[in-house]
Amino acid sequence: xxSVTQLDSHVSVSEGTPVLLRCNYSxxxxxxxxWYVQHPNKGLQLLLKYTSAATLVKGINGFEAEFxxxxxxxxxxxxxxxxxxxxxxxCVVSGRSGTYKYIFGTGTRLKVLA
Amino acid sequence: xxxxxxxxxxKVAKRGQDVALRCDPISGHVSxxxxxxxxxxxxEFLTYFQNEAQLDKSGLPSxxxxxxxxxxxxxxxxxxxxxxxxxxxxxxxxxxxxxxxxEQFFGPGTRLTVL
Numbered sequence: 723x724x725s726v727t728q729l730d731s732h733v734s735v736s737e738g739t740p741v742l743l744r745c746n747y748s749x750x751x752x753x754x755x756x757w758y759v760q761h762p763n764k765g766l767q768l769l770l771k772y773t774s775a776a777t778l779v780k781g782i783n784g785f786e787a788e789f790x791x792x793x794x795x796x797x798x799x800x801x802x803x804x805x806x807x808x809x810x811x812x813c814v815v816s817g818r819s820g821t822y823k824y825i826f827g828t829g830t831r832l833k834v835l836a
Numbered sequence: 837x838x839x840x841x842x843x844x845x846x847k848v849a850k851r852g853q854d855v856a857l858r859c860d861p862i863s864g865h866v867s868x869x870x871x872x873x874x875x876x877x878x879x880e881f882l883t884y885f886q887n888e889a890q891l892d893k894s895g896l897p898s899x900x901x902x903x904x905x906x907x908x909x910x911x912x913x914x915x916x917x918x919x920x921x922x923x924x925x926x927x928x929x930x931x932x933x934x935x936x937x938x939e940q941f942f943g944p945g946t947r948l949t950v951l
Contacts, residue, residue: 766942812878826878
């Protein structure tokens with residue numbers, strides 16, 4: 723079975739400061755991991771994905787994530803927050819479960835303060 | 837090219853009514869998924885198609901939910917005798933192939949409100 727846990731339901735940062743959104747996963751086999759962003763009234767957009775290549779993954783808009791197998795973590799980071807980063811972020815796991823369906827975390831709402 | 841489109845974007849139904857939600861995936865995408873997103877929650881898997889074959893419907897919450905993709909492109913999610921607990925955003929996603937590392941592209945969703 724696969725699952726993903728997002729450790730913070732809400733995160734607030736000041737503009738220009740670093741962002742850290744935490745995600746832990748559970749999987750019986752080598753997973754694929756994704757981070758998606760959802761802005762209000764907009765569709766889910768892929769930020770980045772890990773598929774067993776490099777453990778440090780760079781995505782769009784300056785985001786990156788590091789796959790740490792020993793810690794079963796896939797935390798999302800950004801060096802400097804921008805007001806436009808305010809949104810809901812979802813960590814997702816997928817794997818060789820037959821249908822490659824996504825298993826979503828419960829989401830982290832990022833608030834960026836001016 | 838166009839992304840995944842869904843219609844209607846908003847649907848209000850009285851309890852007991854039947855509804856049909858449409859998904860137009862990206863042209864050429866083999867895989868199609870439906871998810872249900874309740875307020876304040878992450879999306880949850882409902883069902884999966886590979887071309888016209890429905891290979892997994894384990895996430896459908898009851899036999900009132902039915903999905904089809906008869907020609908391997910457009911898909912319809914039907915909910916019969918809607919209940920208040922069916923109120924949610926229904927998301928459709930498509931993917932070029934079936935491998936787990938393939939990105940799923942999501943539509944904007946249909947927000948269903950059952951009164």
